[in-house]
Amino acid sequence: MPESTIPEILDGGLRLIQADVSNALDLVDDGSVQLALTSPPYNLRKIYERDRAMSLEEYVDWLTPVVDKICKKITTSGSVCWQVGNFLRDGEVFPLDYYFYNMFASRNFKLRNRIIWKFNFGLHATKRLSGRYETLLWFTKSDEYLFNLDPIRVPQLYPGKRHAARKGEAKAGKPSGNPLGKNPSDFWTFSADDCFSENPIWEIPNVKANHPEYTSHPCQFPHELAERCVLAFSKVGDVVLDPFVGAGTTAIAAIKADRVAIGIDRSKEYVDLTHQRVKALRAGTLELRRSGIEVRKPLADEKVSQVPGEWSEAAE
Template sequence: MAENSLKHRFLQGDALKALDKVDNNSCRLVITSPPYNIGKEYERDRRRSLEEYVEWLKPIVEKACKKVADDGHLCWQVGNYVNNGEVFPLDYYFYQMITAQGFRLRNRIIWHFNFGLHATKRFSGRYETLLWFTRSEKYHFNLESVRIPQLYPGKRHSKGRAGKAGLPSGNPRGKNPSDFWVFDPEEALKNNAVWELPNVKANHPEKTFHPCQFPSELVERCLLALTEQGDTILDPFVGVGTTVLAAAKHSRSAIGIDQSEKYLKLARKRLSDLRAGRLITRPLGKPVRRPKAGERVATIPTEWKVAAE
């Protein structure tokens, strides 16, 4: 797919209004992570109650669903809303909104990570969810592009399997990834080969000044499995452009919408840097680094030792 045949557009404005500039049934994939209503910098002037938040997003969801092609997909990634210590799983509300538009849920993917906000009166939240919907029973799914190595390649069928006894039980091309994407390389190695996916924090190579950035790898995996080269991808809450960059990286067209001029200015620069070969992104499938014994970050602080005595 020639680069000059692809289109990468950024639209500034309110998502509900800007979506009118996108043709209905024109996108093979709509993927986004909307504001969670938890007080980030882009929410502080419009903090809503849970009921207000749901009502605000309903018409945006309805309009976004109309942009999905008949054989297309919608991936909606969210966390939890917490009010006075009570947790409200946002995917519950979005599931209702999206299925009301006739979409079918194919996977509820759990994205687990080790770093996040700490809690003192409940367990610290360390996961978010990605809901993958299709518009119909006719949809594209390219498993070959996202297979992972077999954990037990030497495993064979038991004697009770007629015609297969003693033969290798796994697929030589690799296994189908689970719907649990985890930031825990030891667990992935020893128990369950799943996708490792760290969140974008201070030392992540993709980190910008955006306070709630989701990783390119999350978008890339959905994009590779659910679309083909030349398809159009839409993100109605694109932030600093991660979805558009992932699309450009894999020869897809993309449309990104955001109300922030500051974020879109950086998104355009990142796209320019990607095209020029200057943008650093985390390689797809790269193992997560664990600190070695003796490193400062892996050493118990002296203060802790003194306090325990």
């Protein structure tokens, strides 16, 4: 498709390109993107994948040249955050991060963290344990990469803890923690009280029917996940790219943080959806789950917490 025929939406700091990802990436300047943040299709026969059902080998072959183009778009200090789950074939699990690690590493990108995103809902398996996490691979193009820790710090568990009072040591008796908070680590949750105390995991609720960010897209990831990456790996005015923009979560996080957003999707429906949601963000009407709050757990006296009578009867 000639460049002049590729539909685009330009709206302030937002650029949306409706085209096949490989063609669209040709419209993005090499070395111009500080952060590429995306969740590519998993080839799981979702509604937006049904016209291109592929074997695992075909899937890897399809995305290999896409990864190659993305790598060329990244600045010297830039990063790629690649969020994936698993591919299933005849009941066997293939962890997709394994395949993508090799793609990026072979292009001299360096893996800085393999981040675990834990969520609480999903399909229940019957012949294996139910999957409740996905991974986010953070790669950098060089050793001179941008990393902003302060905007993503979390509360200290023991703010009153002090260095041991050893004679002659300058830190003896002084507070041992950082007053701004601690590093959230690579195993994240968004509970400032309980979860960070023992198991710092990225426990962010996935976007289901009762989630405030729910849209028509069947596999959107939550704003909190995108926001933390945008704040940590880019700065104000930087370009943030999502080559599979879907419901626009990355674009929303980028615009909200005063970055420039480029989104690519071959679906006009999702390009329009992203534009609508960004316009709602700017108008102050877009509903987002507030970042940093604990995943809600039902109270003991709530109906959903009660053991059904049918279960008790069946056990007798």
